[in-house]
Amino acid sequence: MKFLLTSAGVNNKSIHDALVDMLDKPIADSTALCIPTAMYGNPWGGPGEKIWKFISGNPEHPMVNLGWKSVGVLELTALPSIDKDHWVPLVQETDVLLVSGGDALYLSHWMRESGLAELLPSLRAVYVGMSAGSMVMAPNIGEIFVGWTPPNGEDKxxxxxxxxxxxxxxxxxxxxNTMAAAERWAAEIPGPAYAIDDETAIKVIDGAVEVVSEGHWKLFSS
Incomplete structure (x- = not known):
């Protein structure tokens, strides 16, 4: 898969251009599935109005409203109770997954429980994460970001x-969310760690990492 890991969505030209380049075709010709699941795990996000805003393409969340050929909703908490034949082909055929912010560990749990995590490596889709939707791709998130506690109690x-x-x-x-706080967080992370503002994204293709930014960011190396 290709990953475009953003802090606040596709909210400037540089990030937008990176997405189009990864899709290798116009957004208007691309199909999308949005995944709001992470929002349910965060009291700030849901349930309620904010989830509807994400799904409906409210400008507060520049992901769904980019002019896609079509947009569907993939709710991970529902998938374990649905026959895989009803949703796996849909995911395999889509061009992009748009994954909301919220709680990264709640999202990680349901990606595994739903079977989507196992499916991800085989997909041709571009994965576009926002906030927790990006953080979930990491090996761990750091204790300061633990909200919803997974069954194993870890931040993996x-x-x-x-x-x-x-x-x-x-x-x-x-x-x-200061640089000083990011430095303290990074000191406890085993491996590379990026602090990024809302004008920055991280593009990953076949393991090659590129920062796309109109703002500021910092790489902390362990």
Missing amino acids: ALGFVDFAMFPHLDHEMLPD
Whole structure:
């Protein structure tokens, strides 16, 4: 798979251009599935209005509203109770997965429980994450980001990339998300770790990592 791991969605030209390049065709010719599951695990996100805003393409969440040929909803918590023949072909045929923010460990849990995590490596789709939807691809997220507690009590995520992410760096509404806080977080992460602001994304193709940014970011190496 190809990964475009964002802090706040596809919200500037550089990130938008990176996405189009990864799709290798116009957005208007591409099909998408949006995954709101992470929002249910975070009290800020859901359930309720914010999930509807993400699914409906509200400008607060620049993912679904980019002009896709079609957009569907893939709710991971429902998949274990549905025959795989009803949803696996849909995922295999789509061009992009748009994965919301929320709680990264809740999302990690349901990616595994639903079977999507096992399916991901075989997909041709571009995976576009936002905040927790990006963090879930890391080996772990760091204790400061643990909200929903998984059954094993650990901060391990899916590990499809070999680095961790600290999103929303220096966000005006998140006063604790400072560079100093990111440095403390990175000191406890075993491996590379990126702090990125909302104008930054990380592009990963076949393991090759490229930062796409109109803002600021920092790589911490262990």
